[in-house]
Amino acid sequence: MEGNPPITAQEANIRDVIANRAADLLADLKTFVDTPTGPGAADGLRSLRGVMRSRLEKLGATCEELPGDPKPAWLESKPSSAPPPPTLIARRTSIGDDAANRILLSGHLDTVHDPASAFRHLTLSSDGKKATGPGCVDMKGGLVIALHALEVLHSLGVPVRWSFILNSDEETGSFHSDRALRNAATSHDVGLALEPAMPDGGLVVERPGSGQFMIECHGRAAHVGRDFANGVSAVNLLAERVLRVARIPRPTMGIVANVGPLEGSVATNVVPDHARAWGNMRYPTTPDAEYLKSSIQALATSVNSMPRANVEMVFNRPAKPLTPQVERLALLARSCAEALGQRLPFGKTGGVCDGNNLQAAGLPTIDTLGVRGGGLHTPQEWIEIPSLVERCQLLALLLCRLSKGA
Numbered sequence: 001m002e003g004n005p006p007i008t009a010q011e012a013n014i015r016d017v018i019a020n021r022a023a024d025l026l027a028d029l030k031t032f033v034d035t036p037t038g039p040g041a042a043d044g045l046r047s048l049r050g051v052m053r054s055r056l057e058k059l060g061a062t063c064e065e066l067p068g069d070p071k072p073a074w075l076e077s078k079p080s081s082a083p084p085p086p087t088l089i090a091r092r093t094s095i096g097d098d099a100a101n102r103i104l105l106s107g108h109l110d111t112v113h114d115p116a117s118a119f120r121h122l123t124l125s126s127d128g129k130k131a132t133g134p135g136c137v138d139m140k141g142g143l144v145i146a147l148h149a150l151e152v153l154h155s156l157g158v159p160v161r162w163s164f165i166l167n168s169d170e171e172t173g174s175f176h177s178d179r180a181l182r183n184a185a186t187s188h189d190v191g192l193a194l195e196p197a198m199p200d201g202g203l204v205v206e207r208p209g210s211g212q213f214m215i216e217c218h219g220r221a222a223h224v225g226r227d228f229a230n231g232v233s234a235v236n237l238l239a240e241r242v243l244r245v246a247r248i249p250r251p252t253m254g255i256v257a258n259v260g261p262l263e264g265s266v267a268t269n270v271v272p273d274h275a276r277a278w279g280n281m282r283y284p285t286t287p288d289a290e291y292l293k294s295s296i297q298a299l300a301t302s303v304n305s306m307p308r309a310n311v312e313m314v315f316n317r318p319a320k321p322l323t324p325q326v327e328r329l330a331l332l333a334r335s336c337a338e339a340l341g342q343r344l345p346f347g348k349t350g351g352v353c354d355g356n357n358l359q360a361a362g363l364p365t366i367d368t369l370g371v372r373g374g375g376l377h378t379p380q381e382w383i384e385i386p387s388l389v390e391r392c393q394l395l396a397l398l399l400c401r402l403s404k405g406a
Contacts, residue, residue: 007339010158011397015340017152018393025148025388032140033122033133036115037168042082045168048109049088052166055147059154061090061164068168071175074214074312077263077276084176085168089184095159101402103162104188104363105150106181106354107143108170111135112377119379129385132375136383142194142370145388149396160403163188170354173212173316181354182361190329190402191358191365197372197391202345204368205330208254209289209319210352211281213296214312215241215259221273231271235264237308238275241299245279248295254350256282257292281315282350289315317352318360325364333366336397342390369395 007015031051036044053063068084093102113119113134122133146164153160165184167177174181185191198204217238222231248257259279265272281292293313300311330346337344355367371391373383 010156011339011400014152014156014158014396014400015393017156018148018396019389021148021152021392022389025144025392026385028144028147029131029136029141029383029388030122032144033136034120036113036120036134037109038111038113038115038134041115042085044115045085045109049086049166049168052109052143052147052164053088053090055151056090056092056164059092059150061092063088063090066180068176069179071173072312072314075173075175075212075278075314077261087168087177087180088166089163089180091163093161093163095161100159100161101190101405102188103160103399103402104184104191104358105146105162105164106191106193106358106365106367107139107146107164107166108354109143109166109168110171111138111140112171117379124385130382131385132380132382134381136381137196137371137373138376138381139194139196139370141373141383141388142196145371145392145395146194148392149399152396153399158400158403160399162399167354174354174357175316178316178357181357185358185361185363188363191355191363191367192369192395192398193353193355193358193365193367194370195353195355195368196370196376197368197387198345198347198349199372199374200345200347201343201372201387202347202368203330203333203366204349205326205346205366206322206348207320207352207356207367208282208284208350209315209356210317211283211289211292211313211315213279213281213314214276215245215279215299215309216276216312217241217274217309219271219273219275219308222271224269224271228271232273234272234275238262238264238277241309242277244299245296248292253288254282254284255288255292256280256350257296282352284319285321286319289319317356320352320356320359320365323364326359326366329364329366332401333369333394333398336401337394340390340393340397342394344394369398
């Protein structure tokens, strides 16, 4: 690519060593994908966490498992009785150069895929250019390239001050790991999260914030046939509020409020006295979050001291704007891509991730350094196999240049 920044002999060596690891990258991807880490897969999460810990310790990292925090009980219809999963953090920050950037890599072990479903294994296409499998791109491919990038840099004696934080609840909002993420952010200079790249291989430089809410309505139970007039339907009260939520969004401004799961009566011949609905909010700025907060809170009412509706809310992912520090980091990543003959366009997305949490804690973060693919969160999730090598090279080169104070 004409006009690319020059690549040094050391960087060319890093590039070539990673290219020779193509088969190992794919083998690790298969192992990771074939280890179920979807909802309820505590054993799979424990196994994959152990694999990551073992390999990071071989690089000289000191590892610690931080206990997870409980999340608000109202977030789920039937709260889990399982203990919160721990967050693994591996630290290798003592390399003799206190001036080097302290880099925090961030990844998640969990996926959205049901471990009992038929979509359980990595399957290669006939031409070997693509593969499908649960979490192959979101984000087990990202975990694999990060692991190999660190291993190659270590084997070549490239000094990098890094930590690697790995949680197990990103797909459900990182409620258990939020405190660990934010604490880690405060002791680093740069954040690199391994979410999958945009469809064109691009880097997301701006994300909205996200919040969750629940509307709970109370009525008066009655027999439908004998005493219908004395009943107060909580379902009807909830339906009226759901329709009010539908008037809140301002999509052209990036302000979204969506109602998802609903819970009401268990029988058609009983006026229901209780009903609930859960929803999600997205917003680009703090004032927009305040607008959503006041709009949702207005749905709570009481009649004659009896609560007819109450609301719970939490804004768990603050908005992630494009700051000057993030832009500088993104431009450095682009220069690394161009040195490798790759393209790295910039873009925005409506999705959220742990990069939101890290940046909200003050850490400039870019968060789509993972592999290319598509079909995220579906039984068609797929990965471009060549992106394992290409994105591993990009990440390793970025780590190398950051370690030199770039």
